[in-house]
Amino acid sequence: QPGTNVIEVADAVRAALRQGCDLIAVAGGDGTISEAASGFFAIHADEKNDGLPSPINHNVVLAVLPAGTGDDFARGLMGRREPLNHWIDKLIGFCKGAGDVVPRIVDVLYGTATGASDVNRFIALNVVTIGLGAEVAGRVGAQGRMMQKLPGEVRFVAAALGALAAWKEQPVKIVIDDNEVIECDSNLLAVANGTFAGGGMMFAPEAKVDDGFFDLLVSRDLSRATILRELPRIRTG
Numbered sequence: 361q362p363g364t365n366v367i368e369v370a371d372a373v374r375a376a377l378r379q380g381c382d383l384i385a386v387a388g389g390d391g392t393i394s395e396a397a398s399g400f401f402a403i404h405a406d407e408k409n410d411g412l413p414s415p416i417n418h419n420v421v422l423a424v425l426p427a428g429t430g431d432d433f434a435r436g437l438m439g440r441r442e443p444l445n446h447w448i449d450k451l452i453g454f455c456k457g458a459g460d461v462v463p464r465i466v467d468v469l470y471g472t473a474t475g476a477s478d479v480n481r482f483i484a485l486n487v488v489t490i491g492l493g494a495e496v497a498g499r500v501g502a503q504g505r506m507m508q509k510l511p512g513e514v515r516f517v518a519a520a521l522g523a524l525a526a527w528k529e530q531p532v533k534i535v536i537d538d539n540e541v542i543e544c545d546s547n548l549l550a551v552a553n554g555t556f557a558g559g560g561m562m563f564a565p566e567a568k569v570d571d572g573f574f575d576l577l578v579s580r581d582l583s584r585a586t587i588l589r590e591l592p593r594i595r596t597g
Contacts, residue, residue, distance in 0.1 A: 373399025377416045384420065385451055387444075389428015390486050391497075397422060397468060398483040413470055413483065421463045423451045429500055429512040429559065433486035436554035436569065437464075466569040469553050487557040487564070491530065492548040492579075495523040496558060516559030520591070524584055534578065547587075548579035565597035 373384055373396050386396040400420060401413035425447050426434035435441045453461040469484040489497070499519035507515055529545040536542070550557065552564035552575040564575035582590075 369395040370399040374402075374416060377420055382417070382420050383423060383455075385423035385425055387425040387427045389426070389431060390433050390484075392428065393422075393424055393426075393433060394482075394484045394486070397485050401483060403481050403483070421454070423447075423454065425451065429515055430557075431512070432556035432558070432560065433554050435556045435560065436486065436567075439555075441560070464570060467553050467572060467574075469551060469574065471551075484553070485569075486554040487550055487552045489551075489557065490532075490549040491546060492520070492523050492527050493550055493558065495527055496520050499523055513559045516561075517591075520558065524587060529580075534576075536576065542578060544578070544580040546578055546580045547582070548577070550577040551575075552577060561591075561594050562597040563594065 369386075369392060376384060377400065384396060384399075386393050388396075400417075400422065401415055403413045404411055424434050424437070425444060426442075427444055431441060434447065450461055454463070466485065469488055471482055471484070471488055473480045473482070487493075496516065496519045499522055500515055503515060503519070507518065510518075527547055529547045532542075532544060532546045532549065534542040534549070550563050552567045554569055555562055555564055555567050557563045563577050567575040579587075
């Protein structure tokens with residue numbers, strides 16, 4: 361429902377699973393779908409189990425009904441954006457036992473973000489971004505009703521232009537697999553499980569949601585003019 365707190369989404373899913381539900385259908389964008397996926401796990405705040413989330417029920421299925429601004433996770437599953445009715449038909453087919461509608465096992469991203477007073481533990485299905493990507497997502501979420509009437513791709517481009525005008529590169533240190541270190545100034549980092557982000561931008565053309573790997577995108581030493589020139593190429597991979 362509009363205005364639902366994201367924590368309530370995950371908690372509602374956990375409650376449903378513990379009551380014996382074996383199918384969760386979620387209508388929304390990538391953020392809502394990821395919050396629902398969070399509810400499939402008990403997320404530990406201590407070092408028990410290495411601090412990693414543990415599945416509540418291995419046999420539960422998540423049905424994706426993309427109804428957000430970008431719907432990039434669903435777009436990546438199909439290689440293109442399909443209308444909501446396509447996904448509703450998939451759900452109905454699965455419930456009826458149609459042989460061609462088979463659940464997929466996919467990887468998930470688990471991360472922690474340390475704030476001033478607490479640690480936010482989260483699960484994401486598609487892409488996690490730092491810098492411009494997060495700024496764009498925040499601007500899309502804050503757009504008014506007039507902008508909300510426009511196609512999602514247009515809304516993301518408008519937000520990207522505003523974010524690009526305001527954002528400056530920041531020094532970052534990236535450690536990969538505990539051995540490779542990258543230190544640079546960057547305005548965009550992305551850890552990608554899926555192919556698309558930002559309303560159809562192909563951040564990780566080779567990414568697969570079920571290969572056990574994440575793709576890392578690091579933007580460095582790029583001027584605003586260069587980024588603007590590269591945007592169309594990023595959209596086509």
